[in-house]
Amino acid sequence: MAQKQFKAESKRLLEMMINSIYTHREVFLRELISNASDAIDKIYYKALTDDSLTFDKDSYYIKVVPNKEERTLKIIDTGIGMTKEELETNLGTIAKSGSLAFKKETDLKDGYDIIGQFGVGFYAAFMVADVVTVVSKALGSDEAYKWESKGAEGYTIEPVEKDSVGTEIILKIKENTEDENYDEFLEEYRLKSIIKKYSDFIRYPIKMDISGRRPKEGSDNEWEDYVEEQTINSMVPIWRKNKSELTDEDYEKFYAEKHYGFDKPLKHIHISVDGTIRYNAILYIPEKIPFDYYSKEFEKGLELYSNGVLIMNKCADLLPDYFSFVKGMVDSEDLSLNISREMLQHDRQLKLIAKNINKKIKSELQSLLKNEREKYEEFYKSFGRQLKFGVYSDFGANKEVLQDLLMFYSSKEKKLVTLEEYVSRMPEDQKYIYYASGESIERIDKLPQTELVSEKGYEILYFTDDIDEFAIRMLMAYKEKEFKSVASGDLGIEADETEKETDSEENKELFSYMKEVLSDKVKDVRISKRLKSHPVCLSTDGEVTIEMEKILSQMPDNQNVKAEKVLEINANHEVFQSLKAAFEQDKEKVNLYTKLLYNQALLIEGLPIQDPVEFTNDICKVMV
Ligand code: ADP
Numbered sequence: 244m245a246q247k248q249f250k251a252e253s254k255r256l257l258e259m260m261i262n263s264i265y266t267h268r269e270v271f272l273r274e275l276i277s278n279a280s281d282a283i284d285k286i287y288y289k290a291l292t293d294d295s296l297t298f299d300k301d302s303y304y305i306k307v308v309p310n311k312e313e314r315t316l317k318i319i320d321t322g323i324g325m326t327k328e329e330l331e332t333n334l335g336t337i338a339k340s341g342s343l344a345f346k347k348e349t350d351l352k353d354g355y356d357i358i359g360q361f362g363v364g365f366y367a368a369f370m371v372a373d374v375v376t377v378v379s380k381a382l383g384s385d386e387a388y389k390w391e392s393k394g395a396e397g398y399t400i401e402p403v404e405k406d407s408v409g410t411e412i413i414l415k416i417k418e419n420t421e422d423e424n425y426d427e428f429l430e431e432y433r434l435k436s437i438i439k440k441y442s443d444f445i446r447y448p449i450k451m452d453i454s455g456r457r458p459k460e461g462s463d464n465e466w467e468d469y470v471e472e473q474t475i476n477s478m479v480p481i482w483r484k485n486k487s488e489l490t491d492e493d494y495e496k497f498y499a500e501k502h503y504g505f506d507k508p509l510k511h512i513h514i515s516v517d518g519t520i521r522y523n524a525i526l527y528i529p530e531k532i533p534f535d536y537y538s539k540e541f542e543k544g545l546e547l548y549s550n551g552v553l554i555m556n557k558c559a560d561l562l563p564d565y566f567s568f569v570k571g572m573v574d575s576e577d578l579s580l581n582i583s584r585e586m587l588q589h590d591r592q593l594k595l596i597a598k599n600i601n602k603k604i605k606s607e608l609q610s611l612l613k614n615e616r617e618k619y620e621e622f623y624k625s626f627g628r629q630l631k632f633g634v635y636s637d638f639g640a641n642k643e644v645l646q647d648l649l650m651f652y653s654s655k656e657k658k659l660v661t662l663e664e665y666v667s668r669m670p671e672d673q674k675y676i677y678y679a680s681g682e683s684i685e686r687i688d689k690l691p692q693t694e695l696v697s698e699k700g701y702e703i704l705y706f707t708d709d710i711d712e713f714a715i716r717m718l719m720a721y722k723e724k725e726f727k728s729v730a731s732g733d734l735g736i737e738a739d740e741t742e743k744e745t746d747s748e749e750n751k752e753l754f755s756y757m758k759e760v761l762s763d764k765v766k767d768v769r770i771s772k773r774l775k776s777h778p779v780c781l782s783t784d785g786e787v788t789i790e791m792e793k794i795l796s797q798m799p800d801n802q803n804v805k806a807e808k809v810l811e812i813n814a815n816h817e818v819f820q821s822l823k824a825a826f827e828q829d830k831e832k833v834n835l836y837t838k839l840l841y842n843q844a845l846l847i848e849g850l851p852i853q854d855p856v857e858f859t860n861d862i863c864k865v866m867v
Contacts, residue, residue: 249398260369260372276305282323283323286298288383288554304447305447315415318412375391376412455749474570482572504530512571524574544557544559546563562597565629568629620659627650646662674727694773695736712788729773730780730788731788760838774816776816779840782808788806838858
């Protein structure tokens, strides 16, 4: 029979599974049982929406059968089964194709990451078996097929006899090696404890034939061997359990088992509501950003169960975009099982649940911020950007919900601070919340525009994310304090009396001359009130700041929005005296100086110089 090849990526993954030095090999069983449970879910779900099928609860189960003599371990389920095509597509390729390409080889050495992040599920079987056989009969089909693989070389598929619908996975357990003991996966007690540990909440019975010895009935000294089928799992889903019965580890295990993320969750939220709406939910705030989070491929959503049956993998309606990083599941008895996706969107119950969850997430984040600051900052580094997008989008409709969750780097504290913290320590004479925008903290630290505000002793928030200024524009104010860019025309700070140089008639002439030299590049040339040690800077009049201009110009639908730039000159700087002297004697020089100053201001802003060659030539002219 012809051997078929695995898809390239699957093959790579398989090889890693086979060779993995992963110590938690036992999770292979969790993966296979979870697949079996999903397969039963599918048949159960079908039965509920299809009258020709009946779902007799007792005939649906998973059975684990070890056989020491043959060195095999069988995992049998009465689920929906797979057709020949399904065996081919489901087991010949990993579902999450593409995701592997993202990872470096070194990251994948450890099997845990692979299993956790991509949910390679089925392939985990190759961590303990050198031959994997899958015998399956699909619901509604008369034929059964056998899929078999000895590893990376490929697999075969052939017809086979099987009476009942469902799937049997047969693992030929590897021989022990010097360092590895595989026999344990054939031991009843060991299998039992693995099932208890990872699959206790599976909704269907996981059965095993447990053997033992007992006194023979009616006899005092005779014993007999017996074999008895037992259900190993408690079948109570974790979300139906009492919070007090559960440990952090239980929640972490559930997170891993469900493949919600490859990290450890930063926080879990267990909700049980039993009022006008009834639902249970387990939600997680991940610690790390999923690799595709800020990409188009990322799909938000929670798993949705109706009374214990999974009806949707990613119900997007349960989460607002700004909390799209939340993972987890919701189970409600009040949701109809055979509700369609379209109807779900309009479902009143679902809307209520979503609203409720939203509130809960917010309050949990707030308490994290209040009580576990470090953890919150870690969270914020990953997902703060999403919260800021939330403030900005929908025309600011959610700003009230989100504003107290925002943080920005503070010039004074040298760390992230909240708006509440900023406002609460504002000196009485300070009118605005000041911010400075730039590429990085280091760059903003050096911005000349911050000089006056800093000298006044006011705190400045550093905006380094491109969304920051846009979000803040949506907020407009926090606790009635407006936001103000340190580069804006009017800083709302009274200039010191001692600053003598004003816009006298004489200066006015100079400035209008300079303005002419620069023509439409700037709106105005002025004496600066904010500069202390630097000779020159740009500020802006109007709504659009220079940072905003930069960001908008990179947008695909570039509308060519321009900031109204003002060239500000520091009258207390020696350069200004040179300018004035030149204005009296040598207009050519003024032209040169003006261009130089303007280009310097551009450089400080991180803006491109239109003609760099001319600029360097101009500098040379000054030098010789
Ligand atoms: P995942 O379960 O994450 O999709 P797997 O590699 O574990 O990835 O399984 C791939 C697919 O094979 C499953 O999505 C399912 O369609 C199918 N499958 C696996 N095991 C079974 C089973 N016991 N019964 C029916 N289908 C199964």
